[in-house]
Amino acid sequence: MARSLHQQKQPIYGAVSLFSRHGFLVLLGLLVFLGVILPWFGISSDVFVRKNALSKWRDYDLPDAAAFVGGSSGNGTVIVCIVSYPYMDFLKNWLISVASFGHAGKVLVVAEDYETLEYVNRRWPGHSVLIPPALENVGGIAHKFGSQGFFNFTSRRPKHLLQLLELGYNVMYNDVDMVWLSDPFPYFKGNHDVYFLDDMPKVKPLNHPHDLPPPGKKGRTYICSCMIFLRPTYGAKLIMKKWIEELQDQPWSRAKRANDQPAFNWGLNKTSGIVDMYLLPQVAFPSGGLYFKNETWLNETKGKHVIVHNNYITGFEKKIKRFHDFGLWLVDEHSNKSPLQK
Numbered sequence: 001m002a003r004s005l006h007q008q009k010q011p012i013y014g015a016v017s018l019f020s021r022h023g024f025l026v027l028l029g030l031l032v033f034l035g036v037i038l039p040w041f042g043i044s045s046d047v048f049v050r051k052n053a054l055s056k057w058r059d060y061d062l063p064d065a066a067a068f069v070g071g072s073s074g075n076g077t078v079i080v081c082i083v084s085y086p087y088m089d090f091l092k093n094w095l096i097s098v099a100s101f102g103h104a105g106k107v108l109v110v111a112e113d114y115e116t117l118e119y120v121n122r123r124w125p126g127h128s129v130l131i132p133p134a135l136e137n138v139g140g141i142a143h144k145f146g147s148q149g150f151f152n153f154t155s156r157r158p159k160h161l162l163q164l165l166e167l168g169y170n171v172m173y174n175d176v177d178m179v180w181l182s183d184p185f186p187y188f189k190g191n192h193d194v195y196f197l198d199d200m201p202k203v204k205p206l207n208h209p210h211d212l213p214p215p216g217k218k219g220r221t222y223i224c225s226c227m228i229f230l231r232p233t234y235g236a237k238l239i240m241k242k243w244i245e246e247l248q249d250q251p252w253s254r255a256k257r258a259n260d261q262p263a264f265n266w267g268l269n270k271t272s273g274i275v276d277m278y279l280l281p282q283v284a285f286p287s288g289g290l291y292f293k294n295e296t297w298l299n300e301t302k303g304k305h306v307i308v309h310n311n312y313i314t315g316f317e318k319k320i321k322r323f324h325d326f327g328l329w330l331v332d333e334h335s336n337k338s339p340l341q342k
Contacts, residue, residue: 057121058114058130062160065129066167069108074168079106081176082157085115086316089331090176093323096330096338097180104339110160123340131160157225157260158247162240165232175226177310177319179328182284184229184306192278193235196268199224199261201289201312203297204282211279212272218262225264226309227285235275242267288312292322 070076079098083091091109098104109128111117120128157173164171172184188195198204198213199222216222230236246263268277282290283304289312291298291305308328310319323329335341 057117057128060121060126060129062129062131062163063167065108065126066164066169068126069106070169075170077106077170077172078108078164079103079172079174080108080110080161080164081174082110082112082160083116083176084112085119087176088116088119089320091120092331092335092338092340093329094174094176094178094180095340096334097178099337099339101180101183103183103185107339112156120340127339131156158240158243158264161228161230162237162244165230165237165240168232170232171228171230173226173228173230174307175309175311178227179308179310179323179330180306181308182306184285187280187284187306188229190278191231191276193231193233193276194239194268195229195278195280196223197227197280197285197287198222198282199287199289199311201287201293203290203294206281206283208282209279210281212268212277213279215269220262220265220269223261223265223268223279224287224309224311225261226311227307233276235271239267239271239275242271285309292326 066078067074070078081091081094095104095107098107107127109116109120111120111128111130113134114130117128117130161171161173172188200213200216212223213221230240243260243264246266247260250263268275283301284306286305286308288309291308292310293312310323310328313319313322320329331338
């Protein structure tokens with residue numbers, strides 16, 4: 001029996017033309033899905049683009065990153081900070097102060113998690129690198145000082161710095177709970193192997209010696225591991241190696257909630273006769289225990305401070321409040337100066 005006219009005109013589904021009414025409806029539905037349904041579930045429509053961009057930076061290694069910020073010749077300077085995502089606001093604040101003195105281009109953010117790697121490189125391409133393994137952030141909560149997570153985070157530091165020294169770069173390390181009030185580079189005068197600052201709040205005379213201070217009650221010095229300048233010399237590399245050894249000999253335990261600073265000091269003490277060390281002037285590089293807690297000293301030395309460290313206090317909110325109280329929280333009014341705003 002011959003097919004009816006109606007039967008002969010049945011459409012063949014699966015071969016839909018975009019120019020047909022049905023094809024237009026399919027395309028419209030897809031656009032609605034990408035623009036409305038995915039965001040409703042918290043999925044951005046650019047998720048696939050972001051995924052491809054992130055995979056690019058996962059292959060980015062330290063030599064490439066150092067060459068990008070410090071120069072391909074290997075004799076430039078790299079300013080290093082090591083950051084996990086919960087510290088992002090402090091990174092922004094620190095970067096604004098660094099940028100104010102024209103040194104932001106030298107900054108390399110060593111990301112300890114993929115969130116930080118992606119965030120920085122999406123806004124400031126090439127200025128962040130991740131050295132595996134990546135840190136696992138649980139719920140975006142920062143590791144508390146004295147915890148095993150904090151120890152694991154900070155104990156990787158000398159390995160990163162040593163690798164940069166082996167590549168031939170001068171290296172300046174900063175914690176991101178610092179603020180620059182002046183350009184620190186004129187203070188790295190001479191050709192010393194390592195430059196560091198005293199972490200004690202006791203006031204020193206303005207013309208204090210620049211040698212390694214004498215040991216304290218625990219038999220070691222109290223030098224801060226949070227601001228260091230290193231030249232790519234045998235002596236600087238030796239200190240990093242000793243720091244790594246001391247961290248391995250003094251691992252974290254529940255009974256002994258270690259951090260990286262005592263190991264750094266033991267490394268300095270054990271190489272003091274071999275390495276050319278330079279203690280930076282206290283008036284320019286004060287500890288938080290001095291700058292924030294000695295009002296008389298602060299007023300007497302006004303205008304002489306270079307880098308301020310917000311230590312001798314724990315907790316994000318407390319640190320931010322103290323920065324606010326002293327006019328050092330810059331992200332609210334000066335965010336346009338941050339490289340991460342690009």
